[in-house]
Amino acid sequence: MPAPRVLVVLGHPRTDSLCGAIAAEYARGARAAGAEVELLALGETVFDVASRDPATLRWQGPDQDLERDVHAAVASLRRADHVVLVFPQWWGTYPALLKGFVDRVFLAQLAFRHRGAGLGWDRLLTGRTARVVMTMDSPVWWDRLRYRSAAVHSLVHATLGFCGIRTVGVTRFARVRTSSEATRRRWLATAAALGRSDARRRVRTGARGRARASGTGDRATARR
Template sequence: MKNILIINGHPDKESLCYQLAKSYKTGADYARANCELIHLVDLDFDPILRYGYRKRTELEPDLLDIQKKISAADHLVFVYPTWWGTQPALLKGFIDRVFLPKFAFAYRDNSVFWDKLLKGKTARLIVTMDTPKWYYKLIYRSPGHNAMKKGVLEFCGIKPVKITSFAPIKTSNPEKIKNYLLKVEKLGKQLK
């Protein structure tokens, strides 16, 4: 049985991202996956890595629990909006606090290389944005997608990382929204 952890990084429970995360879970539940949905807004943690890596900041119980869930997961699904080209502050703070050295990666002594401690896992990014996809890719060069895929997940050994983007949301009519939700539910059913 595949273990899937869905992480909704949108701080508003009335958002499209909230609905998309629920749709993915509906599909994964239908496929009989062991699936859990976490809304970051429900967790109790300080999103600021107060001392960088100079000094250890103790993890709150919710973050210790989520590290266990990430370790147990075969597939991670991140659902979030693109704001100012990348992810919201809540998701960025979560990454800063959770994807730490000795959990997600380990620097090698006297080397520029590192060990990827989350190998064997796959991921899907489900991202909403108001910028048209072609503009985000050609003009902005997909900064948020690259940061999550290459700068975080692949850096820690998670591969492949697939991306599903929905845009522009602000001009999407109810029929388009319904199709987005059905597409994400289908991804959940396929456990992708």
């Protein structure tokens, strides 16, 4: 059975951040479990996060006139069996860099396709799985009650689920600002363990075509 392909997307602009360390540990754990892992640090990519050319919002094939890093990210997404989004909660959601990645890479005709003039659509990334990993200064209850889990709902339902990607878990590392070194070390160990367990799950479920798909990922989402 081929090794599962895992794409870890670092949505923090800096690789030397806590999110950067978490992404690296997740990748290390997934590799230890036999996965083929690509770590995409968005802060090291160059692309316009707010392209004003409508032609760039629809996939037209590998010869399309897009920035090199957008083409590379599209290829990485298409190869991946499992996608991991690691980012900090900023202003209740996530950094503009990650939003720009979604806008420029999850393209119509690549990630989804509308059915005529009706409300239906095809989820073109069905069979893939995902994990959302978010750091935040506030406690979890504040994110849920005050922010209504805006970042999580936006990604799990309106982005990943809309395109057919089933979210297998949501992990929040909370109260970062007041956390101790010992706590952060535990978080890094947790990230590595999640990488191992998610990779092993992909091995058990097999290739994308055999994985159980879900329209929104509602039932599969869990906080760990």
